[in-house]
Amino acid sequence: MRRALLILTLLTCACATLPRADLGVSPPELAQWRDGVNWPDAGQEAVRLLSGYLQVDTSNPPGNETLGAKYLAGLLEKEGIASEIVEFAPGRGSLIARLKGTGSEKPLCLLSHLDVVPAEAKNWQQPPFSGLVDAQGMIWGRGALDMKGMGLIETLTLIWLKRLHVPLKRDVILLAVADEEVDNRGMLFIVEKYWPQIDCSHVVNEGGMGIRDAMTPGQTIFAISVAEKGLLWLKMIAHGKAGHGSTPIPGRAPERLLKALDKIRARHPEAVWHDSTRETLAQVGHDVGGATGYVLTRPTLQNWLAESKLMANPGTAAAMTDTVNITGFGGANEPNVIPSEVWAHLDCRLLPGHKPADMLADLIKLVDDPNVRFEVLHQALANESPWDDPFYRALARHAVAGKPNAVAGPVLSPGFTDSLHLRPLGVRAYGFVPFATPQEDTGTMHGENERVSSENVRDGLRTLFSAVVDVTALPGK
Ligand SMILES: [Zn+2]
Incomplete structure (x- = not known):
């Protein structure tokens, strides 16, 4: 009975459609x-x-x-x-x-x-x-x-x-x-x-x-x-003891930076649907018609059947997630010297409603290393x-x-x-x-x-x- 109710609910949701846009007429x-x-x-x-x-x-x-x-x-x-x-x-x-x-x-x-x-x-x-x-x-x-x-x-x-x-x-x-x-x-x-x-x-x-x-x-x-999207540009700086390149010792700055970057690269932010994405897909759907049109004009089916495609495309994925892009590195001077400080630039872009301060707090928690600090270079909502x-x-x-x-x-x-x-x-x-x-x-x-x-x-x-x-x-x- 509960399963039948679930199927009925899903079908009802699937039947809700986004209308063709009314673009009005020129005077x-x-x-x-x-x-x-x-x-x-x-x-x-x-x-x-x-x-x-x-x-x-x-x-x-x-x-x-x-x-x-x-x-x-x-x-x-x-x-x-x-x-x-x-x-x-x-x-x-x-x-x-x-x-x-x-x-x-x-x-x-x-x-x-x-x-x-x-x-x-x-x-x-x-x-x-x-x-x-x-x-x-x-x-x-x-x-x-x-x-x-x-x-x-x-x-x-x-x-x-x-x-x-x-x-x-x-x-x-x-x-x-x-x-x-x-x-x-x-x-x-x-x-x-x-x-x-x-x-x-x-x-x-x-x-x-x-x-x-x-x-x-x-x-x-x-x-x-x-x-x-809003932005948060960061300089992520790792610290450690300087030393000789001949002897690897854990906890030095370059290694800390790499570990932090690995954690950032392993992020898999959830897709967030902005209303504009739904609206434009619906307009595409009304134009093409058929089975594709049926899917694209229904929000529930958009989620089920279009989300993975949109997330596989870097352009549309960027419009559906808070992104953190690693855009540059610095700090090393000589091949045989472990520097005390190395850094990476992070270009974070945030969806409407998401605050730079929250993103920064999330990154600090994710990196979870007191020897890695963040400098905010620029931010905007x-x-x-x-x-x-x-x-x-x-x-x-x-x-x-x-x-x-x-x-x-x-x-x-x-x-x-x-x-x-x-x-x-x-x-x-x-x-x-x-x-x-x-x-x-x-x-x-x-x-x-x-x-x-x-x-x-x-x-x-x-x-x-x-x-x-x-x-x-x-x-x-
Ligand atoms: Zn331009």
Whole structure:
């Protein structure tokens, strides 16, 4: 009887389904703005301007972001849009530009970073600061995906709003900041000195993008990042008596460090399902249908049948667990000397609701050695934005509009962006670069041969512009 009850309960749970997302409809009275652009021409212009932007070397370090800010400011100036470049240090500028609205809603902010990570030119098929457009229409350059491509289509979104004289119910602010890739000093400077004049309710930034063939062949998943994990960066230092390398004696610093690291590597944290993971799997399920769709749309079956697959993939496993990544070592000087101190760097990333202090306490307990201590180098809490939101829906709706086998859904990012600094100010921040790239191209970000297709630039501009129109524009007279 009890067994029958259990089976009945499980079946009932299995039958509870997550619905297909209601992405709403674009306001028909704003169609004149959405349809006011000749997209093939606008796409060609965007490719040309992105090529120029990619030729501006803003590798960080050293940054030189003012050069990138000036490039964007020049594009805006030609259209009669004023902008301001503010520097936290010489040459380390960020750009602020604004189109005024009536102010009936708080501003919407289009955020990007101007700096890029360095590139080793010798490993690239095309020079990383060439901005070369090849015969297939691929635009090559460091930053094509992360994130000058997005910064450029954000700039053009502002420009097209101005060109069409779109009346706005809220200010639209373009913010292109320095130093995202190293210390976030550009964003932190803006938050400290300029936030009162920005004070936006919504931001679109990097964090998610469209991935082709992500789960099933032929399907594109447009992942919109709604949450970012927190972090705890640690230096774990082992102590012991210094001595001669010729005679192994237990309890010396290197051995203690290795034992501590072994314990950390043996961690097997339990999977935690963030609601965004369930939601996006459900949207994939509604799109593919059949037996896979039946499983993916039911939370109980997601747990039973999808969890092991998700945990086997490093990317999705990182979004379901608190991770501790051993990222470096130091302390030894000579091969024949046992040093008194050796250390390892630990990069811990924490799920929403999990505190750095608790993670540190867990690690101290796990390592359980009074001769191993921890120094906290940096810490921040995870944060998230709700996806029951008009701007989220507009981004998702236009990402999939007119595309067969495309779904949009929220995700939790294992890494963090400047959005992590904005959510505590009450901002709803969405990470979404509206390009659809093959999975393997995502590895070119911070890697070699970073590039983006002309179609992505054109379609991405259309997606972003349409979503911005939906939540900022007023009907024409
Ligand atoms: Zn980036």
